[in-house]
Amino acid sequence: MLIGAHTSISGSRVSSDEAAPPYNNISNAIFRQKQFGGNCGQIFSHSPQVWQDPNIDDDEAEKFRERSDQQGVGPWVIHSSYLVNLCTPKDDLREKSIDSMQKEVDAAEKLGIEYVNVHLGAHTGAGVEGGLDNAASALDELDIPESVTVLIESDAGSGTKLGGQFEHLAGVLDRSEQDLEICLDTAHMFAAGYDISTAEGVEDTVEEFDDVVGLDNLACIHLNDSKHECGTNKDEHAHVGEGLIGEEGMKAVINHEGLRGCPYVLETPTEDGKSFAWNVERVRELRE
Template sequence: MTELRVGAHESIAGGVSNAVDDLLEDGGNCGQIFTHSPQVWNHGEIDDEEVERFRKSSDENDVGPWVIHSSYLVNLCTPKDDLRRKSIESMQKEVDAADRLGVPYVNVHLGAHTGAGVEGGLDNAASALEELDVPNGVTVLVESDAGSGTKLGGEFEHLAGVLDRCDLDLDVCLDTAHAFAAGYDLSTAEGVEETVAELDDVVGLEHLKYVHLNDSKHACGTHKDEHAHIGEGLIGEEGMRAFLNHEDLRCVPLALETPTENGKSFAWNIQRVKELRD
């Protein structure tokens, strides 16, 4: 049976190696981190000792693959030169940090085209990504989006559009709450089957390297991005069970970005995933 790789987005407060300890305490074996505060451009520095502790602890405890989530400020689709430059510089620091930490993936939202149009925004994103010098062993993952306003990534065609346009080898990360909010109904077994088939047809499942597993507090197609506990949102238990047991998804690692509320933590949600997985 395929081993379940599931974890959560862990804090690096006090040092990046603490994320490994927290993940193990939560019962996870893979996960996601920020390398710095996602609300600022300043990346700071990760010292060599912390890098070594992170790598050693991950290896010794068979934790991985990790994924780094880029800054929320990054906007690859933007037509604004200054924001584009800052976004590229930030992403370069992320892929370099991933190389140092032995993390194989850096996850990024495409961002908003803010008037450039869908095609223009996808052109901007692809050309921005092509300016990166991505180290060997690191892959940039383009994340699906809830698709509010002019944000791109809400349609699988947007993800495919960037992969097709870009000379860089890119893959994708599917966020279940985002996809649901964008209009892909994951609340039933039939809906999961149809969504996975569409993702395979439009993007190719060979490009799906990570999943952000989140339930949704808002209905399908609302474009509202707010995460719920696994099985307790509008995707619900049936949808989550179908997703977790889909034969084409069983090898894809899962990182939870579920809330900490109502007395339920990452540990509760990770355990819930394990219960729903046959």
């Protein structure tokens, strides 16, 4: 089973073992992932709150590639900056978003990372169709390396944000000339109105996704429970099986035949004495 967590790259050294290699920033993620019990994962290449170049030097990238292979950790996902808005009708924000995404896919190629994950963003008045047109055309301006795939993540769907409906995801895939794939976030789907709190609900939702988007376009799952009710558009994550999706729904997602081959990446909170390691172990307990 491919299961891991979103992992920090901060700090100059994370191992207390003096015999351990001096992990640099990016390589910190590998060591931490092993501590969690994970075998795949996700990172930010820089602070997601600012427009910033990843600035990854050749030596750092080589160490990350080598250590990921040595430790058997992968695939990895880079999550793009929260500032990126592909749907925007504003020219300046569009250009910044395209520039940021180009830097992310280039960083992914350098690091040997397979995926770059991005939210569609908000259309802010352009309308759903206009927003989807904007997103697809922005993505089409990217020079995506052959070894990298951009993933469009499902959204909780608040305000004018797109990606909350499967039709939005399919709309971008249909419009774009790029070979894009999808990342489904369980908490986001639930917030957007897809009731996956029961085994029957998971079955119905996966069937709908397959009909609208296609399971062959699904590459990754963000595995998060939800602190809020279905359809509230509120995006706040809970520990696996302890939110309002609950144990039955999360277990059904983890074991669904159409989903179980995907890498599962946790973005669960670290609170109540429960860490990423607790959630990784919980997922493995629920796996049949």
